[in-house]
Amino acid sequence: MASLFVEQLTVIDFSYLCPERGLVGESWLVDVVLDGSLNEQGMVFDFGNVKKDIKQAIDSTIDHTLVVPSKSKAIQLVDHGDIREVMLETSQNGILHCQAPSAAIVPIPVDVITPSTLKAVVEEHLKSVVPDNVDSVSVNLYPQSIQEAYYHYSHGLKKHHGDCQRIAHGHRSPLKVKLDGQTSPQLASQWAKKWQDIYLVTEADILDEFENKGFRYIKCGYQAPQGYFELTINKKCCYFFQTDTTVELIAQHLAQEIKKDYPSHQVTVHAYEGYKKGAIATA
Numbered sequence: 476m477a478s479l480f481v482e483q484l485t486v487i488d489f490s491y492l493c494p495e496r497g498l499v500g501e502s503w504l505v506d507v508v509l510d511g512s513l514n515e516q517g518m519v520f521d522f523g524n525v526k527k528d529i530k531q532a533i534d535s536t537i538d539h540t541l542v543v544p545s546k547s548k549a550i551q552l553v554d555h556g557d558i559r560e561v562m563l564e565t566s567q568n569g570i571l572h573c574q575a576p577s578a579a580i581v582p583i584p585v586d587v588i589t590p591s592t593l594k595a596v597v598e599e600h601l602k603s604v605v606p607d608n609v610d611s612v613s614v615n616l617y618p619q620s621i622q623e624a625y626y627h628y629s630h631g632l633k634k635h636h637g638d639c640q641r642i643a644h645g646h647r648s649p650l651k652v653k654l655d656g657q658t659s660p661q662l663a664s665q666w667a668k669k670w671q672d673i674y675l676v677t678e679a680d681i682l683d684e685f686e687n688k689g690f691r692y693i694k695c696g697y698q699a700p701q702g703y704f705e706l707t708i709n710k711k712c713c714y715f716f717q718t719d720t721t722v723e724l725i726a727q728h729l730a731q732e733i734k735k736d737y738p739s740h741q742v743t744v745h746a747y748e749g750y751k752k753g754a755i756a757t758a
């Protein structure tokens with residue numbers, strides 16, 4: 476018996492529904508360990524296959540989806556053929572409703588989404604992609620250790636040709652701000668706090684704004700290559716953009732907003748999108 480490992484094989488960027496926090500954007504790193512006997516090549520599984528097949532299997536399960544703890548009493552799920560609808564009801568934010576092609580909303584039969592409750596689902600899925608000499612695959616899911624400010628956001632990029640078109644996928648993202656070249660942890664923390672668990676809305680995607688039972692809601696929707704997506708969410712969980720919400724435009728927006736308060740300073744923003752990638756903007 477031998478064991479093979481790959482650390483940080485991939486990063487899953489997704490959002491999940493939480494009865495306490497609402498819609499939460501996350502980025503979790505994934506380590507894998509494969510136990511098995513050696514094949515005719517003297518390997519448990521070629522690293523090339525691990526990096527391609529296992530990464531692809533993980534990405535196709537959770538990455539860029541809305542993950543739903545389907546056993547939670549606060550959740551209702553309905554399937555209409557290829558379309559899935561989910562509703563989260565909480566006393567603090569009222570109703571959150573999402574409708575999307577089924578692949579974009581992933582029900583997990585648990586009460587709450589955590590790295591350990593998702594782990595079992597990912598491991599079960601991976602059993603079908605490894606060869607017979609592999610006895611078990613285990614994964615470790617965990618958030619990046621971040622020293623500076625960070626925020627969790629969700630969004631959808633309707634013009635993206637891949638899975639980023641999904642209306643409720645998200646990221647956990649560090650933020651760095653500099654004023655005249657000097658790091659300002661204070662400004663970064665201020666924006667990270669303002670955007671904690673935020674949904675970034677592109678104003679052109681708004682279909683309706685309405686009030687119901689004391690809550691003010693925003694309904695967004697669009698047709699994208701994978702199908703029709705719609706999200707209704709409490710307005711106080713939203714931040715509004717006049718543009719799309721690519722990370723380049725997020726960095727630009729933050730730099731311009733901070734510049735309004737510091738007009739005589741050069742403002743530089745490093746906005747991350749999940750793990751170790753992002754955009755830099757200066758105003």
Ligand SMILES: Nc1nc2c(c(=O)[nH]1)N=C([C@H](O)[C@H](O)COP(=O)(O)OP(=O)(O)OP(=O)(O)O)CN2
Pocket residue numbers: 485486488534539632635637639644720721722723748
């Ligand atoms: N230049 C940009 N490219 C992309 C942006 C962007 O804002 N600017 N955004 C996205 C999506 O929002 C997506 O969520 C990015 O996720 P990522 O995991 O990095 O994308 P991939 O799936 O392509 O990468 P993996 O290595 O498979 O995780 C996409 N592009």
